[in-house]
Amino acid sequence: MPLFVERYIPSQVIWALRFLLGLIFLHASIGKILDPKSFAENLMAYQIFDSPGLIKYVAVTLPWVEWFCGVFLLLGVFVRSVSVLTSTLLLAFVLGMVSAQLRGLEINCGCFGSVNETIGFFSLVRDALFLGISLVVMVSRVDPFTLQVFITKRRLSRS
Amino acid sequence: MELPLIFVAIYHGTPGPLTPTSMIHFSAPRTNGNSGLTDDKIENRFNVARGENIPVRNFGGGMKISLAGCSRVILTNACIVLVSFGVGVMLNHSFVAGPQEQSFSYTETDGKPEFKPLTAAEASASTSFSEIRLEELKKALEKGEVILLDGRSEKDYENGHIPSAYSLSVTDFEKRFPQVASRFSKEDRLVVYCGAGGCGLSRRLATLLHQRGYSRVRIYYGGYNDWFLASNPVVKGKETP
Numbered sequence: 001m002p003l004f005v006e007r008y009i010p011s012q013v014i015w016a017l018r019f020l021l022g023l024i025f026l027h028a029s030i031g032k033i034l035d036p037k038s039f040a041e042n043l044m045a046y047q048i049f050d051s052p053g054l055i056k057y058v059a060v061t062l063p064w065v066e067w068f069c070g071v072f073l074l075l076g077v078f079v080r081s082v083s084v085l086t087s088t089l090l091l092a093f094v095l096g097m098v099s100a101q102l103r104g105l106e107i108n109c110g111c112f113g114s115v116n117e118t119i120g121f122f123s124l125v126r127d128a129l130f131l132g133i134s135l136v137v138m139v140s141r142v143d144p145f146t147l148q149v150f151i152t153k154r155r156l157s158r159s
Numbered sequence: 160m161e162l163p164l165i166f167v168a169i170y171h172g173t174p175g176p177l178t179p180t181s182m183i184h185f186s187a188p189r190t191n192g193n194s195g196l197t198d199d200k201i202e203n204r205f206n207v208a209r210g211e212n213i214p215v216r217n218f219g220g221g222m223k224i225s226l227a228g229c230s231r232v233i234l235t236n237a238c239i240v241l242v243s244f245g246v247g248v249m250l251n252h253s254f255v256a257g258p259q260e261q262s263f264s265y266t267e268t269d270g271k272p273e274f275k276p277l278t279a280a281e282a283s284a285s286t287s288f289s290e291i292r293l294e295e296l297k298k299a300l301e302k303g304e305v306i307l308l309d310g311r312s313e314k315d316y317e318n319g320h321i322p323s324a325y326s327l328s329v330t331d332f333e334k335r336f337p338q339v340a341s342r343f344s345k346e347d348r349l350v351v352y353c354g355a356g357g358c359g360l361s362r363r364l365a366t367l368l369h370q371r372g373y374s375r376v377r378i379y380y381g382g383y384n385d386w387f388l389a390s391n392p393v394v395k396g397k398e399t400p
Contacts, residue, residue: 036251041355041384047318052388056255060247061240068239081235 009136015143017133018073021086024130026070031113032063039063042110046100065089073137076146083138090131097124288365291350291377293389299350306343310353310364311383319393321352321386326398329353329360332367345372352379352386 032039040059049055066089072082093111097119100107109117117123142149248255291299299305300323307324309316316326327339343349349368353360365376379386387393 036254040388044384044387052390056388057248060251060255061244064243064247065240068243078235081232084232085236085239
């Protein structure tokens with residue numbers, strides 16, 4: 001896959017995917033940041049965490065992790081590291097949804113804050129697609145349109 | 160910290176670092192975009208500029224994994240998580256520190272429940288289904304003053320419910336009611352609850368009970384979620400007869 005990405009996907013596409021992923025994470029974080037209690041209730045419904053304290057801490061931390069990931073991806077800062085984190089998160093989300101489906105839970109996805117969306121085929125495929133995008137961004141060469149590359153090039157041209 | 164390492168393991172084919180956070184590169188030089196520089200040259204410049212001599216482990220096949228790169232990825236992500244944790248806890252201190260209690264007004268618009276926070280004055284001027292709050296409910300339960308009824312589905316009840324609550328699912332009300340009603344009288348104080356403030360089942364259950372002559376019905380709007388998130392004990396499994 002890395003070689004395929006390297007040879008056949010132009011850097012403009014990588015940039016577009018990175019930008020899209022950033023927007024997705026930023027959008028997903030806003031609703032959760034504004035209403036952490038609803039998000040905590042969504043997490044509860046998954047019945048993965050048994051401790052209410054842990055749920056509350058996850059409910060207030062995870063949206064901000066998503067926010068930082070979104071902002072860093074949009075700006076193009078720490079792209080490689082952040083894409084590892086987004087891939088990890090998306091993998092965890094997909095596994096959580098699959099687990100809920102296997103246990104027969106008909107619950108709110110909680111993917112985009114307080115938007116009511118029951119877990120189903122659509123949400124699973126959508127998150128798997130996001131995971132695919134994140135993996136492509138992760139394994140590909142960092143596109144030249146990032147803030148980090150811009151700063152580095154300026155520094156190199158001066159030296 | 161284990162999952163990123165798994166990604167590092169599957170990441171072995173990635174060429175060309177252009178940022179200090181990258182972990183892996185091929186030994187064969189590759190041209191980088193419009194800069195005209197090869198990745199190796201750029202990386203060397205990075206390393207020299209930072210005064211670093213990054214140890215690189217060769218895993219064969221021309222691919223190398225930089226342990227320093229892996230550490231940087233883990234460190235960056237740990238920083239993001241820590242800062243997020245700090246910001247999240249700081250901005251939601253009251254939510255994290257303890258239970259949130261809030262009174263709601265309830266209306267139905269086209270069959271959809273709508274809850275709005277009440278002012279203190281509105282809360283005191285309660286309707287026929289007054290609200291019971293968490294602390295009051297806990298005291299009443301300790302003294303055995305109220306009968307608690309869970310309006311959610313039986314499956315939700317089995318997955319977790321407030322101790323001493325009876326299952327009286329709204330969707331299965333007609334079938335379950337005679338059996339459950341044998342446990343209390345019309346003079347008893349009843350408290351109904353469902354999942355959370357927005358579920359509306361408790362209001363429906365309270366209405367059904369009121370229609371059958373139970374006049375002392377109150378609603379715990381916070382519901383099971385509020386109870387659980389306030390770190391109160393919950394019981395799993397079927398109702399004990």
